[in-house]
Amino acid sequence: MALLGLACGPGPIAGEPVGDVTTDPGAGATSEMAGDENDEGSEGSEGSEDSEDSEDSEDSEDGAPLLPTYWQDVAPITYEHCVVCHRDGGIGPFSLDGYDPTVALAPLAVESVVARRMPPWGVTDDGSCNSWRDSTALSDAEIATITAWFDAGMPEGEPVDDLGVPELPSLEGALSGSTPVFVPEAIGGDLMENDEYRCFLVDPGIESDGYLTGSAVTPGNPGLVHHVFGVLIEPTQDNLESIASMDGESPDRPGWPCDSPFAGVLPKASPIIWAPGQGVSKLPEGTGMPVAAGDLLVAQIHYNLIDPALVGQSDSTTLHLEVEDQVEREGTYEFYPGLLTTLFSSQPHLIPPGEEAHSFTYTVGMSGLVSQFGVGAELWGVFPHAHELGASISIRLIDGQGNETCVAEIPRWDFNWQHYYYMEEPLLLDFDDELEVTCVYDSTGVDEPTSPGWGTQNEMCFLGLFVSAGP
Structure with missing residues (x-):
C-alpha cells in the first residue's frame, strides 16, 4: 500500500486575513496587488522561468491581444500546482478542479497566489540559489497569467479534458x-x-x-x-x-x-x-x-x-x-541547534522586542561529515527551522578561500509550511567548508525580549542537513 505525501494544504493559514480583493472580477483589484506585492514576491520562491506567459502569446484576427482564458491558460497552471490538493477528496478545504469552482473562489485564490502563500513553497526557486526537487513554486509569468485572467473577467475558453494532475x-x-x-x-x-x-x-x-x-x-x-x-x-x-x-x-x-x-x-x-x-x-x-x-x-x-x-x-x-x-551510497541526517546553544553561555542571545529585522548568524564546519564520507561528500538537503517570530532564513557555503555559494534562501519564513528541501543536484563538500546560517526575526508587537528555547513562543534557528557519500 502506498502512503501518499501530503506536502500541500489548505489555502491561507487559519486566522490569517485574506486581504481586500474585490469579488468583482472586472474591477482590476489584482492589478495593483500584482504590482506592489509581486515586486516583493519576485525576490522569493519563484518557479522556473521557462513557463510560457500566455498573456501575450498571440493576437486575435483583428490584431488585438487575446485575453487569457481559464482552460487554455490558467488551468494548465492550477492543475500542475494546485489541484493536486484542492480537489474532491484532496486535503485542501475546497476544490479548484474545473472552471466553476475556480471562479467561485478566484478572489481568495488570486490573493493567496500573489502574496505567495500558495502554493506553499518557501525556498527561492528562480535559479539564483539552487534548483529544488518537487518544487511547487509559481514563476512570475504564471502569476501574471492568473492575475491577467482575473482582471479580464475570468473568461472560460474552450473546455479541455486532458489535463493531468501530478502524483504526490x-x-x-x-x-x-x-x-x-x-x-x-x-x-x-x-x-x-x-x-x-x-x-x-x-x-x-x-x-x-x-x-x-x-x-x-x-x-x-x-x-x-x-x-x-x-x-x-x-x-x-x-x-x-x-x-x-x-x-x-x-x-x-x-x-x-x-x-x-x-x-x-x-x-x-x-x-x-x-x-x-x-x-x-x-x-x-x-x-x-x-x-x-x-x-x-x-x-x-x-x-x-x-x-x-x-x-x-x-x-x-x-x-x-x-x-x-x-x-548506491549511504547518507545521513545531521542537525545543528544554532540559537539554542547560546542558552548554555553566560549571555543567551535574546531577541529584543519591537524590531522588524533582528538577525542571528552562526557557522558550522563540514569537516566531520567530510571525514565520514570523504572529500566530495554530497550535500543534498536542508531543513531550516524557526518559530513564530521567524521572518527569513539564509544558508551559505563558504569554502577555505572565502568564496561563497548560496545554498538556500527563505525570504518569507512561514512556520505553518516547513519542508525538508532537496536540491536537484548536490553541492560537493571539502574539509575547510563551512555553512553560514542567518535567521532574521520580526518582533514588532512583542513587548518583552524573546529567549531561545523549546517552547513555540520561544525561538530557534535550527538547521538539518542530508549528506551522502559521493558516487
Missing part, C-alpha cells in the same frame, strides 16, 4: 508504528511555558536489514503537534534498560520527558523530522540510511497547548518508514 510523492510498502494515546500537559517556565516534550518507544516492524529511503509522519492531533523527531536505536540491553528506567519515572503517563530525543540512549541515526507543512520525505535517488532487523524508534513529540481549547485533548502519532534492500 508516496512511500511504497511503508512500515509504520504509532505512539500510545497521550494527553499532553504544559510544563511551564520560561523555556516551555505552553509546551511539553515527550518521548515514546515505537516499533516500526523492521524485519530485515536494509536502507531507509523515505519517511512520513501522520499526527493524530495536528493542532497539538508542533514537531516530531524520530531517532533510530538498536534494541540493546543498555538502550532498553535506560528507556524502561526513564519511562518508569512517570508510571501514570506513557513515555518520558525529553528535551532531547538522544537523552539516555545511544542513537544509530536520526531518520525522521516533521514539522507543519512537511509531507512524505523521499531521500535523493540512490541514497539511503542503513537499518537493521529489530531496530526501534524513539519518537520525540513537541506538544503546544497555547490554545486553551486543546487542553485535555489526546494524540497518537504514526511514523512511517520506507525501507529498500540496497542503495
Whole structure:
C-alpha cells in the first residue's frame, strides 16, 4: 500500500486575513496587488522561468491581444500546482478542479497566489540559489497569467479534458508504528511555558536489514503537534534498560520527558523530522540510511497547548518508514541547534522586542561529515527551522578561500509550511567548508525580549542537513 505525501494544504493559514480583493472580477483589484506585492514576491520562491506567459502569446484576427482564458491558460497552471490538493477528496478545504469552482473562489485564490502563500513553497526557486526537487513554486509569468485572467473577467475558453494532475510523492510498502494515546500537559517556565516534550518507544516492524529511503509522519492531533523527531536505536540491553528506567519515572503517563530525543540512549541515526507543512520525505535517488532487523524508534513529540481549547485533548502519532534492500551510497541526517546553544553561555542571545529585522548568524564546519564520507561528500538537503517570530532564513557555503555559494534562501519564513528541501543536484563538500546560517526575526508587537528555547513562543534557528557519500 502506498502512503501518499501530503506536502500541500489548505489555502491561507487559519486566522490569517485574506486581504481586500474585490469579488468583482472586472474591477482590476489584482492589478495593483500584482504590482506592489509581486515586486516583493519576485525576490522569493519563484518557479522556473521557462513557463510560457500566455498573456501575450498571440493576437486575435483583428490584431488585438487575446485575453487569457481559464482552460487554455490558467488551468494548465492550477492543475500542475494546485489541484493536486484542492480537489474532491484532496486535503485542501475546497476544490479548484474545473472552471466553476475556480471562479467561485478566484478572489481568495488570486490573493493567496500573489502574496505567495500558495502554493506553499518557501525556498527561492528562480535559479539564483539552487534548483529544488518537487518544487511547487509559481514563476512570475504564471502569476501574471492568473492575475491577467482575473482582471479580464475570468473568461472560460474552450473546455479541455486532458489535463493531468501530478502524483504526490508516496512511500511504497511503508512500515509504520504509532505512539500510545497521550494527553499532553504544559510544563511551564520560561523555556516551555505552553509546551511539553515527550518521548515514546515505537516499533516500526523492521524485519530485515536494509536502507531507509523515505519517511512520513501522520499526527493524530495536528493542532497539538508542533514537531516530531524520530531517532533510530538498536534494541540493546543498555538502550532498553535506560528507556524502561526513564519511562518508569512517570508510571501514570506513557513515555518520558525529553528535551532531547538522544537523552539516555545511544542513537544509530536520526531518520525522521516533521514539522507543519512537511509531507512524505523521499531521500535523493540512490541514497539511503542503513537499518537493521529489530531496530526501534524513539519518537520525540513537541506538544503546544497555547490554545486553551486543546487542553485535555489526546494524540497518537504514526511514523512511517520506507525501507529498500540496497542503495548506491549511504547518507545521513545531521542537525545543528544554532540559537539554542547560546542558552548554555553566560549571555543567551535574546531577541529584543519591537524590531522588524533582528538577525542571528552562526557557522558550522563540514569537516566531520567530510571525514565520514570523504572529500566530495554530497550535500543534498536542508531543513531550516524557526518559530513564530521567524521572518527569513539564509544558508551559505563558504569554502577555505572565502568564496561563497548560496545554498538556500527563505525570504518569507512561514512556520505553518516547513519542508525538508532537496536540491536537484548536490553541492560537493571539502574539509575547510563551512555553512553560514542567518535567521532574521520580526518582533514588532512583542513587548518583552524573546529567549531561545523549546517552547513555540520561544525561538530557534535550527538547521538539518542530508549528506551522502559521493558516487
